[in-house]
Amino acid sequence: MIxxxxxxxxxxxxxxxxxxxxxxxxLASEPVYLSPEEVWQKLKARFKKTGLPGVYxxxxxxxxxxxxxxIIHPDRKLYYYHxxxxxxxxxxxxxxxxxxxxxxxCGMNEIEQEIKGALKGRVISHVLQVYGLCRECSDDATIAxxxxx
Amino acid sequence: MIxxxxxxxxxxxxxxxxxxxxxxxxLASEPVYLSPEEVWQKLKARFKKTGLPGVYxxxxxxxxxxxxxxIIHPDRKLYYYHxxxxxxxxxxxxxxxxxxxxxxxCGMNEIEQEIKGALKGRVISHVLQVYGLCRECSDDATIAxxxxx
DNA sequence: CTTCTAAACAGAAATAAATTCTATTTAATA
DNA sequence: TATTAAATAGAATTTATTTCTGTTTAGAAG
Numbered sequence: 060m061i062x063x064x065x066x067x068x069x070x071x072x073x074x075x076x077x078x079x080x081x082x083x084x085x086l087a088s089e090p091v092y093l094s095p096e097e098v099w100q101k102l103k104a105r106f107k108k109t110g111l112p113g114v115y116x117x118x119x120x121x122x123x124x125x126x127x128x129x130i131i132h133p134d135r136k137l138y139y140y141h142x143x144x145x146x147x148x149x150x151x152x153x154x155x156x157x158x159x160x161x162x163x164x165c166g167m168n169e170i171e172q173e174i175k176g177a178l179k180g181r182v183i184s185h186v187l188q189v190y191g192l193c194r195e196c197s198d199d200a201t202i203a204x205x206x207x208x
Numbered sequence: 209m210i211x212x213x214x215x216x217x218x219x220x221x222x223x224x225x226x227x228x229x230x231x232x233x234x235l236a237s238e239p240v241y242l243s244p245e246e247v248w249q250k251l252k253a254r255f256k257k258t259g260l261p262g263v264y265x266x267x268x269x270x271x272x273x274x275x276x277x278x279i280i281h282p283d284r285k286l287y288y289y290h291x292x293x294x295x296x297x298x299x300x301x302x303x304x305x306x307x308x309x310x311x312x313x314c315g316m317n318e319i320e321q322e323i324k325g326a327l328k329g330r331v332i333s334h335v336l337q338v339y340g341l342c343r344e345c346s347d348d349a350t351i352a353x354x355x356x357x
Numbered sequence: 358c359t360t361c362t363a364a365a366c367a368g369a370a371a372t373a374a375a376t377t378c379t380a381t382t383t384a385a386t387a
Numbered sequence: 388t389a390t391t392a393a394a395t396a397g398a399a400t401t402t403a404t405t406t407c408t409g410t411t412t413a414g415a416a417g
Contacts (some may be wrong), residue, residue: 074364078377095404110367124270131280131335135375135402149330151323160327166315170338174300178309179343182300186280189319189394194328200417223384223393244375259396264375266394285374315397359417366411370403374396387388 062087062143070208071124082117083126086141091157092130096137131188153193160193220273231255232275233265235290240306242280243287280337285332298336304345311338
């Protein structure tokens with residue numbers, strides 16, 4: 060299945076500009092999340108003229124439209140990731156290799172119950188993200204530790 | 209029950225300096241989260257000489273030690289909140305009045321199962337935070353809407 | 358295929374949250 | 388009370404991110 064970025068953009072009333080399509084292509088080709096600066100570096104390989112503010116603007120618009128997602132990172136910088144899975148879900152983020160993996164469980168139903176019931180509040184949005192080591196990086200760490208021991 | 213900030217700090221091997229205790233007192237007196245800048249403003253009312261870098265350093269050290277918590281905010285700025293509840297839990301944050309309320313549900317057991325099982329990864333940490341309107345702000349919004357209709 | 362217009366853009370400049378640095382002070386321990 | 392590592396003030400700096408201005412362009416309409 061090939062992603063039709065043009066259609067995604069049309070749905071969002073965003074013009075399918077070469078830079079915008081390239082940014083999507085760059086993100087979709089990566090199994091890891093990228094910083095705006097990194098996206099820009101890769102974009103510069105495809106366009107002689109291209110500015111960082113445009114990258115920021117595009118990433119924000121695409122994330123706003125749900126075509127890509129923002130990664131909440133402990134270092135407080137922005138990162139972006141293209142996620143093929145369109146339905147609501149959360150991510151397990153490897154802090155070593157930056158790989159992103161989908162999670163199926165999201166306890167928001169229970170939490171929403173609690174907020175509506177006990178707190179009588181209204182939920183607008185939520186963030187849930189799990190940090191750790193993916194299988195490969197976990198194995199590496201084990202080997203490294205064994206070597207050191 | 210009165211919080212013994214001195215004991216908390218001793219446990220963390222942090223000196224109980226007047227500024228540090230005042231920062232804790234300021235945060236513990238607020239039902240809402242504060243920015244470092246706001247903490248500084250309140251601290252300046254108590255000390256003639258006091259600098260913003262010191263506030264940042266203290267807030268970071270205290271959050272590191274778990275005496276206060278960092279609020280992950282959509283505006284990507286840092287906020288801090290003193291939470292009396294020492295056990296693991298998450299928060300419902302009102303984006304209108306900044307009030308913070310404890311949540312009891314945390315689906316990390318299920319998620320940890322999923323990560324260990326299907327993904328064979330290792331969990332290090334997680335963030336879960338819910339944004340919305342608290343009961344009071346929710347009521348206000350309803351009244352405002354009715355007035356407008 | 359042209360014309361038109363709002364959106365997208367480059368590049369420079371600005372913003373401001375957060376951090377680093379150096380010299381000075383101070384809390385905690387003996 | 389002497390000692391010392393930690394904490395601090397205040398100035399300077401960093402840097403991710405945003406704003407601004409003039410130019411270009413994608414997409415719609417004719």
